[in-house]
Amino acid sequence: MINKSFAFLLRFVLILFLFIPAQAQLQSLCEFKNVKIPFTFKPGDMIIESGQYDLEFFKHGVGQVFHVKIRKGRKTICVIPEGERINYQNQGNLSLLRQDPEIPEDCRLQIKRNPALKIAYIIFETGKRSAFYPFYKIRFKVPYEDK
Numbered sequence: 001m002i003n004k005s006f007a008f009l010l011r012f013v014l015i016l017f018l019f020i021p022a023q024a025q026l027q028s029l030c031e032f033k034n035v036k037i038p039f040t041f042k043p044g045d046m047i048i049e050s051g052q053y054d055l056e057f058f059k060h061g062v063g064q065v066f067h068v069k070i071r072k073g074r075k076t077i078c079v080i081p082e083g084e085r086i087n088y089q090n091q092g093n094l095s096l097l098r099q100d101p102e103i104p105e106d107c108r109l110q111i112k113r114n115p116a117l118k119i120a121y122i123i124f125e126t127g128k129r130s131a132f133y134p135f136y137k138i139r140f141k142v143p144y145e146d147k
Helices: 004-025 094-099
Strands: 026-037 051-060 065-072 075-085 108-114 119-125 137-145
Touching (some): 075 119
Antiparallel strands (some): 108 119, 119 137
16 A cells, blocks of 8 residues: 555645646746736737736647736736747848847837727737847737727
């Protein structure tokens, strides 16, 4: 018969082995706190009223899959998947990318609207000084409505 503490330890280790690979797949790129969103987002079936939110951007696994998590305090409101990577003009040339004045030094966030399509673009750039993923520019398309 197996000792109860050994069985507990075995379950704990098994849970860690299952949890750690799933956690490692989402790599945080940057987080912005208290971002003012002046209109209502409508991602999927959700409605996110205008206000201040925290936005955190993730890269999933080894592929080019990006997500943005929208939070209010510690509560996650929603996760918007399928951000698209936009290449810079000189994407293949590292020395030109480092000199490009359009690329920020640090992370940058922009929210733009296209009133004709009723689409908001959340554009996130990792910047030149990002330790793991420099020169990433990611765009998320989110339907919105004015209030």
